[in-house]
Amino acid sequence: DIQMTQSPSTLSASVGDRVTITCRASQSITTWLAWYQQKPGKAPKLLIYKASSLESGVPSRFSGSGSGTEFTLTISSLQPDDFATYYCQQCKSYSRTFGQGTKVEVK
Amino acid sequence: EVQLVESGGGLVQPGGSLRLSCAASGFTFRDYEMNWVRQAPGEGLEWLSYITSGGSTVYYADSVKGRFTISRDNAKNSLYLQMNSLRAEDTAVYYCGRERMNAFDIWGQGTMVTVSS
Numbered sequence: 001d002i003q004m005t006q007s008p009s010t011l012s013a014s015v016g017d018r019v020t021i022t023c024r025a026s027q028s029i030t031t032w033l034a035w036y037q038q039k040p041g042k043a044p045k046l047l048i049y050k051a052s053s054l055e056s057g058v059p060s061r062f063s064g065s066g067s068g069t070e071f072t073l074t075i076s077s078l079q080p081d082d083f084a085t086y087y088c089q090q091c092k093s094y095s096r097t098f099g100q101g102t103k104v105e106v107k
Numbered sequence: 108e109v110q111l112v113e114s115g116g117g118l119v120q121p122g123g124s125l126r127l128s129c130a131a132s133g134f135t136f137r138d139y140e141m142n143w144v145r146q147a148p149g150e151g152l153e154w155l156s157y158i159t160s161g162g163s164t165v166y167y168a169d170s171v172k173g174r175f176t177i178s179r180d181n182a183k184n185s186l187y188l189q190m191n192s193l194r195a196e197d198t199a200v201y202y203c204g205r206e207r208m209n210a211f212d213i214w215g216q217g218t219m220v221t222v223s224s
Contacts, residue, residue: 001169034210043202044152049210084205087152091215093207094166096142098152 002026006099012107019075021102023088028068032092035064035073036079038101047086047089048073078104109133109213111203116218123193123222129186129203129215137161137181140206143188145199148216153199154186157206171197193222 003026013019023033031051036044046055048064051071061076075082083106088099115127129141143155156177157166165177176189186203197220204211 032209036211038152043214044211044213045214046210049208049212053208055210055212079137089152089154089210094157095168096154096157096211098144098154101151 001095002029002093002097004090004097004099006086006088006102008102009100010103010105012105014107015078015080017107019078019082019104020074021073021086021088022066023066023071023073023099025069025071025090029064029090029092031061031067032062032090033066033071034089035062036087036089037082039054039083044064044087075104111205111213111215113201113203113215113218116201116220118221118223120224121194121222124189124191125193125220127190127201127203127218127220129188131147131184131186131205133192134205134213136179136184141177141179141186141188142204142206142211143175143177144202144211144214145197145220147196147199147204150199155201158186161182164204193220195222198222 005024033051035048036052038044052064085101085103109134112130142157158177174192178187200217202217203215205213
């Protein structure tokens with residue numbers, strides 16, 4: 001199975017900060033990577049698919065990049081609504097593995 | 108409105124069974140692959156199972172293989188997860204998710220399953 005590792009596990013930031021989350025795959029997944037945002041008690045929300053494609057309705061401050069085994073999610077200017085947990089997910093193999101999550105908290 | 112609504116969760120004893128349902132509306136259900144994902148209390152997301160649009164191909168995570176069965180009824184716009192031999196570690200919120208462009212673009216609100224004596 002393909003393993004997904006996110007870093008950091010927790011990130012403390014302030015409104016207006018540029019935030020970057022990294023996701024590494026245990027083997028190449030080309031660009032079959034998605035990013036999700038989840039708030040407490042809510043279902044995850046798709047932000048980015050195919051590594052860098054922005055889902056409809058998602059603010060442009062969110063962006064994704066990478067290919068192969070290394071990927072990043074960047075929030076260009078953190079907004080109050082962005083404090084949440086973020087997950088990456090690979091969809092290359094039949095087992096659609098998630099990363100362990102990165103919690104973005106108030107500094 | 109495009110929507111997925113899960114149901115069927117509840118309290119079940121270890122070794123018991125439960126069948127979850129996911130009702131789809133607002134889109135052509137038979138055109139989409141579907142998945143089940145769960146989240147144990149305070150933990151991350153765990154993918155469980157996948158089914159093709161026609162239901163001919165299914166995949167499972169090792170943690171549930173042989174105990175859980177995914178199925179769908181396209182005539183009823185519904186996805187199912189039959190869960191047998193339940194364990195305490197299966198306690199979680201269970202979500203269904205629609206797959207598009209190899210990502211899960213629509214999620215249900217989740218249904219809680221508690222396995223306890």
